[in-house]
Amino acid sequence: MKEFDVFVIGSGMAGMTVAKKCASEGLSVGITDERPYGGTCALRGCDPKKVLTGVTEVFRSAQNLQHKGLEGIPSLNWKDLMRFKSTFTDSMPGKIEKDYKDHGIITFHSQAKFLDPNTIELNETRVKAKKIILATGARPRTLNIPGGEYTLTSTDFLNLKELPKSLLFIGGGYIAFEFAHIAARFGAKVTIVHRGEHPLAKFDHNIVKHLVSATEKLGIDIVLNTEVTEVQKSEKGFLVTVENKNGKNSYPVSAVFNSSGRVPAIDDLDLEKAGIAYNKKGIEVNDYLQSTSNTHIYSAGDSAVTNGLPLTPVAVLEGHVVASNVIGNNHKKMKYPAIPSVVFTLPPVAMVGMTEREANDQDLSFETKYESVPGWFNAKRTNQDEYAFKTLIDKESDRILGAHLIGPHAEETINLFAMAMNADLKTHDLKKMLYSYPSMASDISSMI
Numbered sequence: 001m002k003e004f005d006v007f008v009i010g011s012g013m014a015g016m017t018v019a020k021k022c023a024s025e026g027l028s029v030g031i032t033d034e035r036p037y038g039g040t041c042a043l044r045g046c047d048p049k050k051v052l053t054g055v056t057e058v059f060r061s062a063q064n065l066q067h068k069g070l071e072g073i074p075s076l077n078w079k080d081l082m083r084f085k086s087t088f089t090d091s092m093p094g095k096i097e098k099d100y101k102d103h104g105i106i107t108f109h110s111q112a113k114f115l116d117p118n119t120i121e122l123n124e125t126r127v128k129a130k131k132i133i134l135a136t137g138a139r140p141r142t143l144n145i146p147g148g149e150y151t152l153t154s155t156d157f158l159n160l161k162e163l164p165k166s167l168l169f170i171g172g173g174y175i176a177f178e179f180a181h182i183a184a185r186f187g188a189k190v191t192i193v194h195r196g197e198h199p200l201a202k203f204d205h206n207i208v209k210h211l212v213s214a215t216e217k218l219g220i221d222i223v224l225n226t227e228v229t230e231v232q233k234s235e236k237g238f239l240v241t242v243e244n245k246n247g248k249n250s251y252p253v254s255a256v257f258n259s260s261g262r263v264p265a266i267d268d269l270d271l272e273k274a275g276i277a278y279n280k281k282g283i284e285v286n287d288y289l290q291s292t293s294n295t296h297i298y299s300a301g302d303s304a305v306t307n308g309l310p311l312t313p314v315a316v317l318e319g320h321v322v323a324s325n326v327i328g329n330n331h332k333k334m335k336y337p338a339i340p341s342v343v344f345t346l347p348p349v350a351m352v353g354m355t356e357r358e359a360n361d362q363d364l365s366f367e368t369k370y371e372s373v374p375g376w377f378n379a380k381r382t383n384q385d386e387y388a389f390k391t392l393i394d395k396e397s398d399r400i401l402g403a404h405l406i407g408p409h410a411e412e413t414i415n416l417f418a419m420a421m422n423a424d425l426k427t428h429d430l431k432k433m434l435y436s437y438p439s440m441a442s443d444i445s446s447m448i
Contacts, residue, residue, distance in 0.1 A: 003128045014137075113273075116274060131326050165254050181218065184220050236252065237254040271283075342411040393427055
């Protein structure tokens with residue numbers, strides 16, 4: 001039996017933050033992960049995805065500026081891109097484990113299962129800890145349809161040795177749109193099948209319409225209000241059967257990807273043996289991110305039921321709060337700032353704060369500014385035909401309730417809106433500011 005002050009299950013950003021902060025305060029800390037150290041963002045998500053997107057950004061820019069000072073479009077090479085991507089991911093687990101050890105953290109590589117409220121079994125080793133942190137993240141939702149086992153995941157996409165000639169994505173969220181844009185620019189035939197009326201349902205519908213238009217211009221087929229009912233293996237690949245109010249249809253494709261969403265990775269922990277309350281959204285926690293039913297347990301990141309978004313910066317923030325409460329005996333409540341969120345398509349979509357629907361549901365008095373502005377200098381100079389914004393401004397306080405963007409560098413501009421909201425600035429303050437010009441930030445005063 002090994003004993004620790006703190007034991008962390010999961011080595012992603014939330015778990016890493018807790019482990020290192022607790023160890024730096026002199027607590028004995030252990031950590032385990034059944035997968036390579038680093039978590040989804042560094043190894044199977046944000047970082048490698050952005051590397052892939054970077055190449056297509058250059059390709060798209062060259063297309064947009066043909067005969068406007070540029071002649072010739074560079075060719076894309078998937079194998080070279082995968083080799084480049086691996087320079088970011090392959091060495092990461094080793095570097096992270098070394099960093100843990102440098103902090104005095106004991107590392108394990110094993111699945112964890114609870115034996116009782118504060119005891120865990122790791123293969124042949126039993127671990128007892130005063131505090132146990134669940135930071136196991138999320139995994140792809142299981143597709144309970146015939147042939148669901150034939151579908152691939154986002155992790156598989158990021159490790160494809162060769163890009164299939166035709167791909168179908170089940171679900172219309174971040175993963176589907178981001179990877180569809182990458183694959184289509186590499187020449188693949190891409191289809192997105194979404195069961196709902198609106199893809200990217202958490203984003204503003206008007207802004208998403210612009211993305212749908214840009215996506216369809218790429219040659220991507222978006223099929224809405226349609227269920228995938230079966231995946232069959234065929235001689236040349238797979239046959240995907242779909243069904244909607246018009247009946248059944250089928251798509252022959254080379255590969256099928258399950259992008260129907262992610263769920264907390266907690267179902268193999270034997271939580272019942274530790275008396276840990278949970279539901280389909282994750283571990284049930286209080287304002288201190290402590291289990292509502294077992295005071296030995298805390299949870300952070302995608303495995304916890306919180307008011308935060310399933311984003312890496314949020315996981316880090318929650319990790320800091322958990323560590324503070326473990327060290328200081330519950331003295332810090334979790335409070336969420338305005339959190340920007342981005343779909344890294346080309347063009348990117350970004351948002352922070354409320355949508356128009358949410359503001360109306362709260363019966364707030366607000367002004368909406370919504371405009372499509374491809375004629376603005378920042379779009380026109382690089383020949384980009386999708387640039388639009390929607391801002392929600394509280395009529396009484398003159399403060400920004402929400403900002404929604406699509407277009408060049410929206411992923412950067414949205415951070416300035418988030419900063420303004422978190423600093424409690426009024427739109428009057430933003431309009432008075434002097435911005436460097438010409439720059440993306442200089443458009444903000446015209447958006448409010």
